[in-house]
Amino acid sequence: MTAVVRPQSPLVTVAPVLELRSITMEFGAQRVLQDVTIQVRRGETLVLIGESGCGKSVTTKLLAGLLEPTRGEVLWDGRPVRNRSARELHRDRLRFGYLFQGAALFDSMNVFENVAFGLRENTDLKPDQIRDVVHERLREVGLAAAVGEKRPSDLSGGMKKRVGLARALAMSPDVVFYDEPTTGLDPVMSDVINELILQTQASRKVTSVVVTHDMHTVRRVADRVVMLYPLSRVAPQQPQLIFEGTPEEAFEFSDPRVTSFVRGEAGARLKEMYAA
């Protein structure tokens, strides 16, 4: 079995802003992650790739503190999350912005209220200040202020993602999580979202964690790539995290599970399916 590549880039000396340490995650009888260790360094864009159901979104939610691991430790700035009080957890979580897979906009609110939600709940800003911030965030993602009056159900998939991004950025986070930001979008809109991720990275110097299947997104935005493999198909005693390196290294890697995924080749997987 191939070893995990750990590139010695200059970023390696920077303290991890987020870390999963020997994490195992179970939902009832179903184990999704087993002994996974991942570090996210300050200022980098880490991309999580892997087949559907391999635990990418769960990994992201664990990093963001939205789920508690069955075993193992989640650390923010080197300090375990479980040692934080509820107030600290609440305060520290506000450093994160999260763009959910389906945008997860609140159906009962219009676009303006969605983007303003975090500001209204967590700040003492006056209504006109909140309005200015919301309009600024909408403008940053290429949406007019008038869109604020619309309901999420009136928006296209691309607009929902952009509103979701505006909402994630409203509180000026240090870390932004993108869960499958381009899934279900046409190629042009996918590239628009990729461009917004890059712009956010450049203008705000945020740390980013991106979950995606889209290798175009990987090539455009990733500093570092981590690949997870579905636990049900991992051989005993073998790691679930099968690759860690740069996007270029992923395409040249020796493990066929990695190369077939990044090149979009079904050969090995088809053989595996028929053998099963």
Added chain:
Amino acid sequence: MSASLTTGDPTPIHMVGRLVVNFIIAVGDLTRFLFQTMGGLVGQMPRSRVLWPVMYEVGVRSVPVIAVTGLFIGMVLAVQSYDTLRMYRLESRIGSVINVSLVKELGPVLAATMLAGRVGCAMAAEIGTMRVTEQIDALKALGADPISYLVVPRFLACFWLIPALTLVADGVGMFGGWVVSVQILGVSDHFFWLYSQQFITAFDVVSGVMKSMFFGAAISIIACHRGFHCGNGAEGVGRAATDSFVCSFIAILALDLVLVLMLNNLYRLLWSLGIQVI
């Protein structure tokens, strides 16, 4: 969470054991959820822009359906009671039969059942959909506690407003009973109200209203709990709504029995202490 077999086919003993374990787990989980809600109540009151829409939905928009069902219940009670009472020449007392039944039992239970059907199912489906579409995770990610933001306002709205809905059901039911008894069946208007007044005590009204508050609390907790533990997809949301109504209805009837026993004992205790309960 549920109990599961590790080996072999389930025997009847296994199945009974699994049912018991699952029941204990479900009750424990519901109790923990109740304590979390109480914790949310102790923290801070929900903001008015969150609370008022829920109160409007629970209180104002439930009035028509509770009024219509209350009206028909009062009318049906009158029709069903009249023949039996007339056999004993007691038809003039029909007001007491209808109105005592409404105030002590049917009003609170009817209002709670309609609330469980109209509001409880909607709560379970709405919160379930929010869970399935990651909106609950989004709340957490945006610094809001889902229990305080979603459950506490619904709990307060049900707890505070069900007494008013119960009084609406009582009042409209009495009117329905009066229409059928006095206007259609020819019972004396004077005796209808006279016997009603003689047989209904303030304790009956207060105990009915108090029972309804427990029903309201149970409905909101069960509905929100089912929503938070909703399965995936449309089937999961549908099941959450159905489970919410079934569990709420069973809880209403079980609570009714327990509360009736407690309130009757309280009544006897007050009576024995010489405290006049009119």
